[in-house]
Amino acid sequence: QVQSVESGGGLVQAGGSLKLSCASSGRTSSTYTMGWFRQAPGKEREFVAAISWSGGSASYADSVKGRFTISRDNAKNMVYLQMNSLKPEDTAVYCCARRIKTSGSVYSISEYDYWGQGTQVTVSS
Numbered sequence: 856q857v858q859s860v861e862s863g864g865g866l867v868q869a870g871g872s873l874k875l876s877c878a879s880s881g882r883t884s885s886t887y888t889m890g891w892f893r894q895a896p897g898k899e900r901e902f903v904a905a906i907s908w909s910g911g912s913a914s915y916a917d918s919v920k921g922r923f924t925i926s927r928d929n930a931k932n933m934v935y936l937q938m939n940s941l942k943p944e945d946t947a948v949y950c951c952a953r954r955i956k957t958s959g960s961v962y963s964i965s966e967y968d969y970w971g972q973g974t975q976v977t978v979s980s
Contacts, residue, residue, distance in 0.1 A: 857881040857969045859951045864974030875936040877951035885929035888954035891936045893947035902962045941978045948973040
């Protein structure tokens with residue numbers, strides 16, 4: 856059974872850093888592009904970052920480019936999101952998911968499935 860479990864969230868002051876982790880179960884999880892998304896209260900879920908199965912290609916939302924870094928360790932079936940220079944507007948529940956479709960854009964939520972429960976990130980001003 857495929858499952859994603861996120862961890863590493865918490866409360867941090869603006870300008871601080873957090874590193875999120877996503878454990879992706881499933882025998883073939885290392886062969887999929889993985890993505891991070893976030894959802895703030897009252898807002899729709901939005902794309903944050905994605906990384907190819909090899910780790911050789913990464914994509915970022917403009918709002919986090921230069922501040923966040925996505926990485927993965929296929930030997931451990933783990934995906935990470937290093938978040939630096941955090942801002943109050945980064946406050947959200949962060950989820951990871953597996954990209955199961957490749958017919959559209961890597962930024963599109965509809966390309967992903969096997970969502971985790973998420974981990975809360977709160978950035979105070």
